[in-house]
Amino acid sequence: MTEISTPVRPQSGAVSYILRRSPVAALLVALFLIAALLGPWLAPHSMTDTNLGHALQPPNATYWLGTDALGRDVLSRLLGSAGIAAQAFLIVVLTGGVLGTLFGLVAGGIGGLTDLVLSRVIEILQGFPTVLVAIVIVALLSPSLTNAMIAVGLAAVPDFARVARGVAIQLREREFIQAARGLGMSEMRILASEVLPNMVGPLIIIASFDGAQAIMWEAALSFLGLGVQPPYPSFGSMLREAQNFLAIQPSLAITVGLTVSAIILGLNLLGDGLSDYYDRSDK
Amino acid sequence: MSGTPLVRVAALRKYFAVKGGWLGGRRGQVHAVDDVSFDVASGETLGLVGESGCGKSTLARCIVRLVEPDQGKLEFDGEDITHRPTRSLRPLRRQIQLIFQDPFASLNPRKRISQILGAALDLRDASVSRGDRQAEIARLLERVGLAPQFMDRRPRELSGGQRQRVGIARALAVGPRLIVADEPVSALDVSVQADILNLLKDLQAELGLTVIFISHDLGVIRHVSDRVGVMYLGRLVELAPADQFYAAPLHPYSEALLSAIPMPDPDAHLTRKEIVLEGDIPSPLAPPKGCRFHTRCPYAQALCAGSEPKLSTQAGGRLVACHFPLAKQESTGR
Numbered sequence: 001m002t003e004i005s006t007p008v009r010p011q012s013g014a015v016s017y018i019l020r021r022s023p024v025a026a027l028l029v030a031l032f033l034i035a036a037l038l039g040p041w042l043a044p045h046s047m048t049d050t051n052l053g054h055a056l057q058p059p060n061a062t063y064w065l066g067t068d069a070l071g072r073d074v075l076s077r078l079l080g081s082a083g084i085a086a087q088a089f090l091i092v093v094l095t096g097g098v099l100g101t102l103f104g105l106v107a108g109g110i111g112g113l114t115d116l117v118l119s120r121v122i123e124i125l126q127g128f129p130t131v132l133v134a135i136v137i138v139a140l141l142s143p144s145l146t147n148a149m150i151a152v153g154l155a156a157v158p159d160f161a162r163v164a165r166g167v168a169i170q171l172r173e174r175e176f177i178q179a180a181r182g183l184g185m186s187e188m189r190i191l192a193s194e195v196l197p198n199m200v201g202p203l204i205i206i207a208s209f210d211g212a213q214a215i216m217w218e219a220a221l222s223f224l225g226l227g228v229q230p231p232y233p234s235f236g237s238m239l240r241e242a243q244n245f246l247a248i249q250p251s252l253a254i255t256v257g258l259t260v261s262a263i264i265l266g267l268n269l270l271g272d273g274l275s276d277y278y279d280r281s282d283k
Numbered sequence: 284m285s286g287t288p289l290v291r292v293a294a295l296r297k298y299f300a301v302k303g304g305w306l307g308g309r310r311g312q313v314h315a316v317d318d319v320s321f322d323v324a325s326g327e328t329l330g331l332v333g334e335s336g337c338g339k340s341t342l343a344r345c346i347v348r349l350v351e352p353d354q355g356k357l358e359f360d361g362e363d364i365t366h367r368p369t370r371s372l373r374p375l376r377r378q379i380q381l382i383f384q385d386p387f388a389s390l391n392p393r394k395r396i397s398q399i400l401g402a403a404l405d406l407r408d409a410s411v412s413r414g415d416r417q418a419e420i421a422r423l424l425e426r427v428g429l430a431p432q433f434m435d436r437r438p439r440e441l442s443g444g445q446r447q448r449v450g451i452a453r454a455l456a457v458g459p460r461l462i463v464a465d466e467p468v469s470a471l472d473v474s475v476q477a478d479i480l481n482l483l484k485d486l487q488a489e490l491g492l493t494v495i496f497i498s499h500d501l502g503v504i505r506h507v508s509d510r511v512g513v514m515y516l517g518r519l520v521e522l523a524p525a526d527q528f529y530a531a532p533l534h535p536y537s538e539a540l541l542s543a544i545p546m547p548d549p550d551a552h553l554t555r556k557e558i559v560l561e562g563d564i565p566s567p568l569a570p571p572k573g574c575r576f577h578t579r580c581p582y583a584q585a586l587c588a589g590s591e592p593k594l595s596t597q598a599g600g601r602l603v604a605c606h607f608p609l610a611k612q613e614s615t616g617r
Contacts, residue, residue: 174388175389176391178389179390182376183380183402183457184372184373184457186373193402198392
């Protein structure tokens with residue numbers, strides 16, 4: 001006797017869900033990705049070559065978003081900054097995500113004393129002031145994007161760890177985990193192959209929020225001169241340079257500020273959309 | 284019956300500490316399984332019944348050693364596995380499999396059926412090629428009455444009955460000798476229950492499995508069991524061959540349970556004695572002194588409140604824990 005009829009509930013994928021539910025997020029994130037990946041090829045002018053004869057021009061046909069005090073094309077520099085922001089995003093999400101997930105998975109999945117110790121380590125990490133740690137690391141090593149972002153990534157570890165630990169604890173007593181244990185799977189294999197796949201959704205949500213934060217921290221550190229070094233563009237250094245010309249050419253600061261805001265808004269909306277998607281599909 | 288039983292449970296106890304209050308101090312203990320003993324012969328089906336909260340599920344999890352018993356002894360095929368550490372338990376796990384109550388919780392929602400069954404097959408023998416593995420998964424699915432196309436589905440695309448079939452296939456994948464089925468049909472629609480019960484019976488006959496079948500439904504137990512054990516508040520109160528048990532229960536609690544089975548004949552209540560138990564099942568945190576059932580027993584006498592009856596052998600080799608077991612002639616007219 002073979003059962004053939006099945007109630008098939010079609011599940012739309014995450015991508016089509018986001019496209020339908022929050023098109024603004026999809027648009028902003030898509031623009032950000034295109035700028036970050038193809039920036040160097042899309043840029044109409046050089047990002048670093050100065051041309052004092054064309055300094056501080058308002059938006060016009062040649063320079064769509066105008067030029068800065070050294071006559072560099074703002075659009076090209078924004079495209080370059082997007083690439084830097086994407087690097088910041090990646091470094092932070094990789095550092096925080098890998099370490100945090102590992103910590104949380106082991107703490108929540110094994111429990112007991114392991115959990116107690118790891119949870120305290122996570123709390124200590126959480127107590128660190130992000131900027132100060134980043135500044136100290138950069139001061140000790142050298143001002144560079146990678147160093148600054150690893151510091152920010154360490155500050156993101158607790159966020160990932162908390163979520164991973166919560167999911168692991170919640171799953172530990174679920175019946176399919178007991179079934180795996182009953183089949184004779186080792187605890188490590190259960191964590192890797194049964195628990196971890198169930199964390200992906202919540203972790204992606206954290207990644208989109210913490211990634212947006214990373215872009216902000218990158219801008220803040222570069223604004224202070226601790227991140228990307230001149231003449232290379234980044235949102236932070238562009239804002240710092242624009243600051244001196246607020247009275248003469250305010251569009252400079254506004255353009256850069258709006259771009260950063262739009263990227264962060266897009267990522268946050270994406271995070272909200274994804275969290276709705278996973279809430280729905282887990283039921 | 285052959286010499287050593289496949290499973291021997293002797294004076295098994297499992298208490299759970301209830302924590303709470305100040306600094307997580309102990310507030311009490313739940314007597315989930317309290318001094319339970321029985322044997323299960325190879326190839327037999329033992330049915331265990333009882334109300335919810337009587338310790339059936341804890342007993343099941345003790346037998347498959349997902350939970351370590353506190354006291355007593357648990358033997359499998361002559362070997363003492365009561366306190367065997369997890370690592371050395373692993374080879375044995377393949378011989379003892381649990382089928383879960385809730386087929387919606389017992390399958391990993393993120394995996395395809397082929398991955399779920401493949402992982403189980405890998406635990407038995409990891410050195411099988413991909414093609415052979417696929418064929419083996421298809422064979423397993425067929426054995427539990429599912430078409431091979433189910434391989435590529437995810438649990439959420441299956442109905443409750445289909446999921447339970449996958450759960451059974453997963454248990455069979457590792458080649459077990461003992462199946463402990465913990466309320467395997469109580470989460471399913473009535474129309475599907477019979478299919479799953481028949482599947483279990485067929486598989487048992489075909490593969491020579493030994494089954495411990497746990498349910499709160501005496502109708503279901505009757506359908507599958509060779510022997511029936513009745514649990515109340517962590518204790519085994521009666522153990523008897525199924526036909527004798529259903530013909531004439533010896534324990535007042537068994538009698539009350541049997542009288543609560545709905546009968547298809549609308550006039551049945553005219554001829555049979557109906558016993559409605561008063562009150563709720565007492566808290567397992569503080570089981571009553573004396574016989575645990577005396578607070579609800581219609582036949583309770585002074586002795587019952589004072590001393591607890593031991594499980595003792597009656598005529599015909601039946602076991603009952605009662606000071607005043609029901610005589611056959613007095614019992615229900617079933």
